[in-house]
Amino acid sequence: MQAENGHAIVAQGVSKRFGGFQALRGLSFSLRRGEVLALLGPNGAGKTTMVRLIASLLKPSEGHIRVFGYDTVREAAEVRQRVGLLTEAPGLYARMRAEEYLAFFGRLYGMAPAQLAKEVPLWLTRLGLWEARHLRLGEYSKGMRQKLALVRALLHRAPLLLLDEPTSALDPAWTHQVHGIIRELRDQGHAVIVCTHNLAEAQALADRVLVLKGGQAVLEARVQDLRATSPRRRLMDLRLAQPVDGLGSLLAQWVEVESAGEDWARFWTEDPAQTNPPLLQRLTAQGIPVVTLSEVHRSLEEVYLEAMGQVEEARREET
DSSP states (O other): OOOOEEEEEEEEEEEEEEEEEEEEEEEEEETTTTOOOEEEETTTTHHHHHHHHHHTSOOOHHHHHEEEETTTTTTTTHHHEEEEEEEESSOOOTTSBBHHHHHHHHHHOOOOOOHHHHHHOOOOOHHHHHHHTSBBGGSSSSSHHHHHHHHHHHTOOOOOHHHHHHTTTHHHHHHHHHHHHHHHHHTTTTTEEOOOOHHHHHHHHHEEEEEETTTTEEEEEEGGGGGGGSSEEEEEEESSSHHHHHHHHTTTTTTEEEOSSSEEEEEEEHHHHHHHHHHHHHHHHOOOOOOEEEEEEOOHHHHHHHHHHHEEEEEHHHH
């Protein structure tokens, strides 16, 4: 079966309950081949639950998920063969050595001996573990254990990678190396979901972000559009050719001013297309020359925090 319209994942109306606890609430999204999606949100937002549902480790309470066209419940075996999974707590077997550990999982993935003989040395070398391959895993440092768990996820070159905090235990140099591997796999056509609390990492790696809060999506956007994305409003920067006394008070007649000087100001607007043209006309009519009017570019962190605040505000209004 082929992926639906080139999608690696199509999730529709997915909810998951654990007894009386609602972990996910009607979540829908998709992911294409050759795309990295950063799955973001605070602890308890539903990120790990969603990853486990995609990997066919859990069944949704409502809705359905298809991975390359295969249903994660009815065709779980087909799904698992196409997924490389790194969990936040990978659970290594302390008495095993790296090569036998990877060979064990490689056989579970259905890898042939010749394929294992090629891929195991390749990935152990790329992740800096080749010289430590004879050590028992109980002797590995925290960073080494995380790199080995990442090798396990990459070993069978699955077309879909689900990576939960892939660099949390790594130093900056190895974080850079792992980012390079993720980009390389994306460029080769793999689809990747990265769950991370590191917003700088998400902004550097992802093509799109999906932010969860309380099991619901509160923001979904392409990273290149994030600087112009807000759940509510946008911040504009106005620059004038000459000083104007009382500029902030003047602008406050028409817009919500955040801050202002004599020849500059920043103001909020929900719709720049509706706000900016009449504002420019008013300033021109008063003989005030405008040099630039542009949107203030914001970081993913700012957008994320605003999205979190919007959820809390909405909940307060409901009560």
